[in-house]
Amino acid sequence: MTGLISPEPSELKVEDSQVRKSGPGAPSRMSVEDSQVSESRPGAPSLAERPEGWNRPPVMVPDGEGELLEVAMGPHHPSTHGVFRMDVALDGERVIRLKPVFGYLHRNHEKLAEGMSYLGSMPYTDRLDYICSLTNNWAYALAVEKLTGQEVPERAEYLRVILGELTRVQNHASSIGFLTQEMGATGTPLMYAFKAREKILDLFEGLTGSRMMCNYMRFGGCRVDASAAWLDAARKVVAGLPGFADEFERLLRTNEILMARTQGVGILRPELAVNAGVTGPMLRASGVNYDIRKVDGYGVYNRFKFRVPLGDHWDVYDRYMIRMLEMRESIKILEQALKEIQPGPVMSPTARIRGFRPKPGEAYGRIEAPKGELGFYLISNGGPNPYRYRVRPPSLINLTILEDMCLRQNVADVVLIFGSVDIVLGEVDR
Amino acid sequence: MLGEGILRGLAETARNFAGSFVSAERLTTVQYPEQRIAPMEATRDFPFLVYDGADWEAGLRCVACQICEKECPPQCIYIEKSKDKKPDFTGKPQFYPARFDIDISVCMSCQICVEVCPFEAIKMDTEFELSTEDRFGGLLLNREKLAKPNEHYHKIHPAEAAEVDARLAGEKDKADAKAKAAAEAAAAKAAANVAAPAGPEAAPGGNAAGNPTAKPVEGESRA
Numbered sequence: 189m190t191g192l193i194s195p196e197p198s199e200l201k202v203e204d205s206q207v208r209k210s211g212p213g214a215p216s217r218m219s220v221e222d223s224q225v226s227e228s229r230p231g232a233p234s235l236a237e238r239p240e241g242w243n244r245p246p247v248m249v250p251d252g253e254g255e256l257l258e259v260a261m262g263p264h265h266p267s268t269h270g271v272f273r274m275d276v277a278l279d280g281e282r283v284i285r286l287k288p289v290f291g292y293l294h295r296n297h298e299k300l301a302e303g304m305s306y307l308g309s310m311p312y313t314d315r316l317d318y319i320c321s322l323t324n325n326w327a328y329a330l331a332v333e334k335l336t337g338q339e340v341p342e343r344a345e346y347l348r349v350i351l352g353e354l355t356r357v358q359n360h361a362s363s364i365g366f367l368t369q370e371m372g373a374t375g376t377p378l379m380y381a382f383k384a385r386e387k388i389l390d391l392f393e394g395l396t397g398s399r400m401m402c403n404y405m406r407f408g409g410c411r412v413d414a415s416a417a418w419l420d421a422a423r424k425v426v427a428g429l430p431g432f433a434d435e436f437e438r439l440l441r442t443n444e445i446l447m448a449r450t451q452g453v454g455i456l457r458p459e460l461a462v463n464a465g466v467t468g469p470m471l472r473a474s475g476v477n478y479d480i481r482k483v484d485g486y487g488v489y490n491r492f493k494f495r496v497p498l499g500d501h502w503d504v505y506d507r508y509m510i511r512m513l514e515m516r517e518s519i520k521i522l523e524q525a526l527k528e529i530q531p532g533p534v535m536s537p538t539a540r541i542r543g544f545r546p547k548p549g550e551a552y553g554r555i556e557a558p559k560g561e562l563g564f565y566l567i568s569n570g571g572p573n574p575y576r577y578r579v580r581p582p583s584l585i586n587l588t589i590l591e592d593m594c595l596r597q598n599v600a601d602v603v604l605i606f607g608s609v610d611i612v613l614g615e616v617d618r
Numbered sequence: 619m620l621g622e623g624i625l626r627g628l629a630e631t632a633r634n635f636a637g638s639f640v641s642a643e644r645l646t647t648v649q650y651p652e653q654r655i656a657p658m659e660a661t662r663d664f665p666f667l668v669y670d671g672a673d674w675e676a677g678l679r680c681v682a683c684q685i686c687e688k689e690c691p692p693q694c695i696y697i698e699k700s701k702d703k704k705p706d707f708t709g710k711p712q713f714y715p716a717r718f719d720i721d722i723s724v725c726m727s728c729q730i731c732v733e734v735c736p737f738e739a740i741k742m743d744t745e746f747e748l749s750t751e752d753r754f755g756g757l758l759l760n761r762e763k764l765a766k767p768n769e770h771y772h773k774i775h776p777a778e779a780a781e782v783d784a785r786l787a788g789e790k791d792k793a794d795a796k797a798k799a800a801a802e803a804a805a806a807k808a809a810a811n812v813a814a815p816a817g818p819e820a821a822p823g824g825n826a827a828g829n830p831t832a833k834p835v836e837g838e839s840r841a
Contacts, residue, residue: 308691311728376631383646390658397662397742403728411733412660439630442623542689542734 267603270613281598286591293617301577314401317615320355323557325405331553331564332407336546343532344409345488349525353518358385359558360511363610370607384432408539426522450505454593454605464589468560473499473506480556492521504608583611662742664722667764674765679739681712686731694724708793718761744774
């Protein structure tokens with residue numbers, strides 16, 4: 189059997205001068221035997237040397253046991269949660285190189301936002317990470333509030349916490365569901381997760397009018413007030429969530445297949461995670477205690493008692509467990525917030541949602557979104573729309589260490605490791 | 619024991635499987651075309667134009683101020699202002715939209731047009747079965763298709779519509795009182811050289827009764 193090369197000429201690594209030398213005359217297909225990689229490797233090969241016809245050299249030396257193969261997983265692959273490609277080089281089953289390729293879902297969000305009013309970008313933030321639109325709203329509202337120096341009433345802060353934590357619960361539940369789906373558990377755990385998610389989405393619809401594209405938070409508060417009936421419904425749903433978490437854990441936690449597939453797979457060392465800027469459950473599963481809710485204390489999070497779970501094996505199973513534990517901590521926050529919420533205004537009386545011009549300056553608003561640190565960086569030049577608008581997407585930055593986690597792993601585990609990063613392509617590509 | 623975890627998980631699925639026969643709460647889905655869940659009060663999908671009274675064209679609340687057209691993030695609204703004016707619900711002459719189109723294939727249901735409208739003229743509908751055979755013309759709604767009576771608004775968003783009606787009634791009272799006061803003042807002035815006309819005092823007395831919920835944002839052109 190011959191090893192096939194991905195036919196399209198893709199981007200070249202800058203330092204790889206050999207690629208250009210070989211030029212267009214290089215054969216697009218070759219057999220492994222021709223390249224004689226297997227024979228020459230056991231000596232002292234340099235990594236800059238690449239098999240003839242390959243787009244990029246491998247970052248790992250093949251051990252010569254398996255067949256060398258370069259495959260493109262995606263962009264239309266069921267495991268990629270959207271349109272995303274991984275250029276994988278394989279030595280038998282082992283991954284010796286992996287390059288994530290994204291941008292297929294680019295929608296020009298940042299540049300569009302620079303051309304429209306501050307309010308006009310708010311519904312577009314829903315479409316970044318479309319699983320967690322409320323936390324996106326929150327981060328953007330926070331950035332604009334910092335830019336204009338607006339205060340947020342207490343009730344609005346509580347509503348934001350309630351909605352943000354509900355978002356975290358449903359995101360983590362569905363993320364675990366997708367992870368098990370990628371492990372081959374076709375549907376069942378995912379449906380359990382969606383059963384809980386459905387109740388939360390119904391709450392979102394009852395308050396904001398939409399299940400996913402909520403467009404709820406405004407600069408200086410929230411758009412509409414939550415009725416007493418809605419708060420009661422939320423209390424009822426939250427009272428049912430610990431039961432869901434127990435059920436979900438009974439279903440999965442000690443499952444031998446899940447443990448065999450995930451334990452020791454996709455290890456991300458804490459030093460690398462910190463250096464790469466990884467945040468969120470990924471970072472905490474690597475044992476780094478960093479939660480922006482604790483570090484920054486934005487909103488009213490310093491009023492609630494909750495703990496930050498940390499992993500100590502740094503593998504996929506830890507990421508799964510961290511999400512389970514974070515769900516439980518979120519439920520604790522929800523219980524406290526729903527108990528303590530007081531009546532009051534939800535919009536600051538001085539707040540203006542349209543037609544305002546912030547003073548020239550810059551602001552960075554960041555929150556602990558379910559996937560990591562979500563930040564919006566805005567520069568105002570005194571006009572009605574931002575001069576510069578930049579999103580710091582947790583999904584994209586968590587993806588950058590995908591190769592380091594996947595090296596030496598089996599190709600079947602790549603799907604799992606990728607799933608454990610928990611990305612949404614709408615946010616990666618923007 | 620190897621396999622214990624799998625068995626525990628299977629027990630959970632078995633419990634749910636059996637439970638769905640006895641507990642109605644476990645049945646989380648409905649058979650859609652036959653069974654329907656009523657939309658929630660806050661539900662929104664696409665905008666419509668509210669009109670008062672029986673004639674949709676005369677009763678449109680929209681005054682073609684074009685704020686929604688300007689603020690719409692995907693720019694799916696197109697408005698042409700009328701050349702002439704017609705009286706609105708308070709009797710004040712106002713422009714009206716000679717053309718008001720919304721392309722609902724572009725609309726993303728964000729509700730920003732509703733929020734920025736100072737005239738309570740555009741609201742969100744809950745109608746969602748909008749499939750059509752004509753991909754372009756069928757989804758480009760003109761003002762006749764967009765106009766829906768205030769009763770429809772009351773039907774889909776009762777609490778919100780009642781609040782809006784109270785606010786509009788308050789504004790109408792205010793406008794009536796002002797007009798009355800102005801008429802009285804003019805009459806008094808014309809009749810004789812009376813020392814103190816009653817106008818300035820009458821106006822605040824008239825609107826204090828019915829206007830507790832006036833929006834702070836709209837100082838624009840109502841009174």
